[in-house]
Amino acid sequence: MTAIVSVKNLTKIYEGGFTALNDVSLDIEQGEILALLGPNGAGKTTLISAICGLVSPTSGTITVGGHDIISEFRAARSLIGLVPQEITIEPFETVINTTKLSRGLFGMKRDDAHIEETLRALSLWDKRKSRNVELSGGMKRRVLIAKALSHEPRVLFLDEPTAGVDVELRRDMWNLVRRLRDDGVTIILTTHYIEEAEEIADRVGVINKGEILLVEDKTSLMSKLGKKQLTIDLQQPVEAIPQSLSSYPLTLGPEGKSLIYGYDTSAERTGITKLLNDLAAAGMTMSDMSTSQSSLEDIFVDLVKEDAP
């Protein structure tokens, strides 16, 4: 795998002195779907804007397809498609002309067949002669995507593509993203929705306060998610874990009222049955029990919380 987008030591301090990005380094591999997760104001959009040339970096370097985004901006930018978070679209022009403009802006020769294909793929063909202002919110978002796809980008940035979008359109977008990936397009999307990252991303990056806290394969993240906890509430509090149970990875709950047992659901044996038998043998009586699973959301919340001052 080679990095198609490489961000090195990127810092962005806005004029007012606000540090939006602090020494961020990130390699995005060719053909992957990377989801950037982070709360509002974490720096997701600034990161994308810096890569796309909308924001000038304070320091650091960015290359796209090996081209520096400043000294070789034409080569770098012609690889990139950007779908912005806000719906910004020329209101009085028609769908098809807006889309054609984008293709031209990116220096590509007129290709009506490609435009038609793009508009059809986004179910916009029937609306091609409508003015943008007449479209619904979801349709406008499709137009933004059509604009980005009109110039056949190799790297596609989707800044919160499914914010405020109905379930059907969200599914459509996910399918579209997968199709594009199959065509070899690298996709970077930002999202608030953990399930979106879980659903389509190959890798997940968590960003907060201008720093990347983690970038990991979704599968290895998922294996962390595979960990479950069994909490056993005891009728009689204990002061210590009995000797006979020392072979289990147990921790004592608050005030000795419960035992907490961590186990791996993907393992062949969870050891729960044996533990419960041994508990009974040790003369302990349970009042209740519950299990919990850490989700990507928990990991995310923990990461972001740890990061708080």
Added chain:
Amino acid sequence: MNWYAIAAIYKFEMARTFRTLAQSVASPVLSTILYFVVFGSAIGSRIDDIEGVQYGAFIVPGLIMLTLLTQSVSNASFGIYFPKFIGTIYELLSAPISFIDIVVGFVGAAATKAVMIALIILATSTFFVDLQIAHPVWMFAFLFLTAITFSLFGFIIGIWAKNFEQLQLIPLLVITPLVFLGGSFYSISMLPPAWQTVSLFNPVLYLVSGFRWSFFEVADVSVGISLAMVCVFLALCLTAIWWIFKTGYRIKN
């Protein structure tokens, strides 16, 4: 240069012109006709010929310049301000195009539209007055140079403006007075000597004078100076554009 991009911007902007044809073309033509009726026929019939030129004809170059200047400034300033206002400028900034490409596309379209309207007004005016053009090549040279220069100026205003009010401010408070006081409707020789000197500081005077010379060979200042002044103003605008490009002023964080 990214020619496809320049062509795309140009076409998109021209499409706006044709989409709003009534507003873009009909209204300047109508207001020019009104000027002819008021200044040319009603008042003009009581005014003597100026340097051998009938007053109705004398004001034609001034009227064309008036429209050319205001149209160039408003087309170009609106053209670039609107994407800033609605946010579509993100695409211009993220496209593989340089600021020069953007300027050529927008200014080219704004100037084209202004020249188109100027020519329509010229054609309209032949219905009212007997018109002869002594130096058509120079007339077109002044027309194009002025349209390009003031479209650049408009582009700068569009970049500078933070709201619609500011967008209107310069055309209203600067361009209009300069045009009216720049000898569009009179020869500065008709003014008291002190005001003649003041008028020489008005850049529009040189445009109108040079343009009028290309029609009637009658001018307030020599045509060479007129041409030089247009070029100076063009150079100033290009310098400002270059500075905006270097600093990303009001377009990029």
